Amino acid sequence: MKATGNPGLRCPVCDTADLRPFYAQLGVPTHVGILWPTREEAVDCPRGDLDLGYCPACGFVYNTGFDADLNAYGHSYDNALHFSAVFQAYEQDLAQRLIDTYDIRDSDVVEIGSGSGHFLGLVCALGENRGTGFDPSYDAEHAEPLPARVQVVNEYFSREHVDAKADLVVCRHVLEHVDDPAGMLRSLREGIGDRSDTVLYLEVPNGLLALRRLSVGDLIYEHVSYFLASSLRTAVESAGFEILDLRESYDGQFLSVEARPTQVPQAPRPTAPDPDVLADIQAFDEHARKRVTEWADLLDRLAAADERVVAWGAGAKAVGFFNVLGVTTDVDRVVDVNPRKQGTFLAGTGQAVVPPDALVTDPPGTVLVMNPYYATEIGQMLADLGVDANVQTV
Numbered sequence: 001m002k003a004t005g006n007p008g009l010r011c012p013v014c015d016t017a018d019l020r021p022f023y024a025q026l027g028v029p030t031h032v033g034i035l036w037p038t039r040e041e042a043v044d045c046p047r048g049d050l051d052l053g054y055c056p057a058c059g060f061v062y063n064t065g066f067d068a069d070l071n072a073y074g075h076s077y078d079n080a081l082h083f084s085a086v087f088q089a090y091e092q093d094l095a096q097r098l099i100d101t102y103d104i105r106d107s108d109v110v111e112i113g114s115g116s117g118h119f120l121g122l123v124c125a126l127g128e129n130r131g132t133g134f135d136p137s138y139d140a141e142h143a144e145p146l147p148a149r150v151q152v153v154n155e156y157f158s159r160e161h162v163d164a165k166a167d168l169v170v171c172r173h174v175l176e177h178v179d180d181p182a183g184m185l186r187s188l189r190e191g192i193g194d195r196s197d198t199v200l201y202l203e204v205p206n207g208l209l210a211l212r213r214l215s216v217g218d219l220i221y222e223h224v225s226y227f228l229a230s231s232l233r234t235a236v237e238s239a240g241f242e243i244l245d246l247r248e249s250y251d252g253q254f255l256s257v258e259a260r261p262t263q264v265p266q267a268p269r270p271t272a273p274d275p276d277v278l279a280d281i282q283a284f285d286e287h288a289r290k291r292v293t294e295w296a297d298l299l300d301r302l303a304a305a306d307e308r309v310v311a312w313g314a315g316a317k318a319v320g321f322f323n324v325l326g327v328t329t330d331v332d333r334v335v336d337v338n339p340r341k342q343g344t345f346l347a348g349t350g351q352a353v354v355p356p357d358a359l360v361t362d363p364p365g366t367v368l369v370m371n372p373y374y375a376t377e378i379g380q381m382l383a384d385l386g387v388d389a390n391v392q393t394v
């Protein structure tokens with residue numbers, strides 16, 4: 001897993017020429033969220049390389065092996081966060097907070113990467129605003145109906161989308177997917193032009209969690225970048241914004257920035273990362289190897305005991321887990337409660353996604369829980385089904 005590529009590249013955020021490779025994993029599925037209709041297609045899915053480097057000057061972490069051509073979004077992309085009640089409450093609170101803090105009422109709101117337009121619709125409904133979203137994966141035919149005065153356009157971002165009319169520009173979980181995030185922020189800033197009161201709200205996954213939790217499911221090809229507070233600050237300030245607020249949110253899983261445009265362009269000036277964070281990055285490869293060995297040992301022990309094993313949770317974590325271990329047939333089923341996933345196959349390793357009641361007719365001895373957060377709930381569902389299996393969290 002040793003990183004292979006490109007030491008000394010220029011950091012795409014702060015331009016320091018000292019990029020240091022620290023972790024690599026070759027041939028990972030390029031889209032963990034795509035659910036394949038057959039096992040063959042799942043195993044033959046498009047693959048790319050993770051070859052991660054970090055910038056010691058600003059803490060920016062990115063995949064130097066990323067190829068944007070492999071990463072076009074299709075309509076079968078399944079973002080399941082919407083189904084969570086906790087996440088819905090989070091979005092509601094966030095929309096209301098932005099409206100109250102910046103008086104976004106009877107105003108124009110633009111969202112870059114708006115998905116189905118759900119959040120944009122909330123901001124517009126709660127503040128009686130007008131909204132335009134842009135998202136290349138928007139599928140009008142299958143999307144939920146949009147509220148009045150809200151439209152979503154099926155297009156990739158361009159600076160023309162942010163015109164001088166926008167009072168609030170929202171961009172959530174987009175920056176980590178693009179290969180030139182600093183360039184995207186500069187285009188956004190250019191689009192705003194001379195206006196000084198436009199508010200920018202940016203949200204990305206908290207890169208610190210992926211680097212500290214050692215969950216390989218947090219390192220995915222779709223995420224070109226992993227932002228820390230220092231690199232996010234550097235990127236936003238260098239693009240010509242003044243930061244009003246930078247915080248961790250959603251139980252530490254996200255990082256967000258609220259900012260306004262400044263009128264004087266600034267040269268990139270890196271904000272240094274916390275030395276502890278740099279130490280975590282440097283130790284990541286060794287710690288990740290150790291973790292993978294522990295998982296391999298666990299599967300070996302279960303195989304030696306002739307134990308029938310299934311996994312529970314057909315998300316990014318399962319894709320990461322099975323692909324890093326190269327497990328295809330030893331564990332051949334993953335349970336998922338989401339009916340849209342059932343009957344499909346896991347990207348890269350081809351496990352069949354089955355509903356919970358499939359375990360009744362063909363019971364496993366061990367259930368590997370992919371997300372420890374749900375271990376109790378899964379234990380209860382197994383008890384309700386009358387399936388007597390060991391529950392093992394990964």
Ligand SMILES: [Zn+2]
Nearest residue numbers: 011014055058
């Ligand atoms: Zn940098």
